[in-house]
Amino acid sequence: MKKTVLIFGLSALIVSCNQSVKQQEGTEDSTEVTVEANEVKTAEANTAADFNIEDIAFSTADIGDFPFINLPEGLEADKGAIQKKFDVCFFPINGTMTPFEGKLYKANVSAVRGEEYSQRYFEKSMEDYLLSVGAVTMFDGEITKEEYERYHKQDPNKGDSGDIGYWNQRIQVFTIRTKDKGNIYVQFTSNNAGGKLNILQEEAFQQTITKVTADDIVKDLNEKGKSILYINFDVDKSNITTDGKEVVTQIAEALQNDKRLKIAIEGHTDNTGDASHNKTLSEARANSVLNALVIDRIDKARLTAKGFGAEKPLVTNDSEENKAKNRRVELVKVN
Known part of the structure; x- marks a missing residue:
């Protein structure tokens, strides 16, 4: 009888220990899942918007x-x-x-x-x-x-x-x-x-573009013999945009202020595309400026227009920035 009681007691102890171990293992598994879930949540929240x-x-x-x-x-x-x-x-x-x-x-x-x-x-x-x-x-x-x-x-x-x-x-x-x-x-x-x-x-962007004025044009023509302008045209066309017409207005004012001035209007492009096409386009754009000045009551006898395409670059055409510099109109003082 005593042996039976002892065996039963040991069996109960073993069962109890096994249940305890299983509960602990279950608790550890739950903890690991919770940590992983927290880590995922943190990673999702840690976006570029959080950077300071x-x-x-x-x-x-x-x-x-x-x-x-x-x-x-x-x-x-x-x-x-x-x-x-x-x-x-x-x-x-x-x-x-x-x-x-x-x-x-x-x-x-x-x-x-x-x-x-x-x-x-x-x-x-x-x-x-x-x-x-x-x-x-x-x-x-x-x-x-x-x-x-x-x-x-x-x-x-x-x-x-x-x-x-x-x-x-x-x-x-x-x-x-x-x-x-x-x-x-x-x-x-x-x-x-x-x-x-x-x-x-x-660094913060600093605007360096300033409006071209008639005084700037006259100063360049008198001091340097030419004025380099960036007149906006429609893409691959000779139509002057609204912004471009504002520059033409300043050219007309400069010529009106000095009746003796005569200028050659020269069109230039970068080297992108066909050379013959570029030369034709640059000449058409130079003539568009000439015609716009005549409409602004400038005597046509004071003006000539010619296109050079990519024949006379200001800088080498080795970057988009330099190509933009080469797409220009030059006013050259004739007298």
């Missing part, structure tokens, strides 16, 4: 002047690197490609002639240097294909030198916040063939 540059401490390091970084020994920027006074660059803030504007430097990086490129050498050099000057890591990973599809058509430099921001790239982003040079964003990517580097010094 003021949360980052100022760096007190001397970082030099734009673009602030000399490449590691044995590496160089390939020809065609972009350096612009003002442009836009997209950086993956919490995985969302976010545009920042300011001074921009973008380059492909390769080994100097006779050297072998090392992916880890480039990455390690960049990481260590940036951290040494107080930079903060903002992102290290890949964006999704969906994110690339969302933003890439907004990037005017897509496909150019130093292009970063594809879904199969590991992108590393660092931010340096300074009191004297503002906010600086650096991103780079690399593989075993070469690297890419982007540096942006954030």
Whole structure:
């Protein structure tokens, strides 16, 4: 009888322990699920909209002047690197490609002639240097294909030198916040063939366009012998737009103020497209300006018009910015 009671008691104890263990295991499983759910929720909430540059401490390091970084020994920027006074660059803030504007430097990086490129050498050099000057890591990973599809058509430099921001790239982003040079964003990517580097010094846009006046035109004609104007026409046509007519009005006023002035109106284009077509178009545009001045009661005997197409560029046609400079009308003083 005593043996029976003892056996029953041990059995009850074993069952009780097993139930306790199962309850503890069930509790641990529930806790792990809860933590994972919280992590997912945090990641979803942590978007680019949550980013605040003021949360980052100022760096007190001397970082030099734009673009602030000399490449590691044995590496160089390939020809065609972009350096612009003002442009836009997209950086993956919490995985969302976010545009920042300011001074921009973008380059492909390769080994100097006779050297072998090392992916880890480039990455390690960049990481260590940036951290040494107080930079903060903002992102290290890949964006999704969906994110690339969302933003890439907004990037005017897509496909150019130093292009970063594809879904199969590991992108590393660092931010340096300074009191004297503002906010600086650096991103780079690399593989075993070469690297890419982007540096942006954030700055607000400053408008530099001013209205052309008759006084400006007369001053240029008297001091330089010519006045370079950017008169807007309809695309691939000689029709003067409303904005362009305002410039023509100022030309007419300049000629009315000085009855002795005679000018040659010269039309110019960039080198895009067929050369013969460009020359014909530039001549048609020059004549459109001449005819508009005659309508504004300027004696036609004081005017001549000729088109040169892309024969006389102001600057080389090696960028969209330079091509825009070459699409112009020049007034040349004849007497």
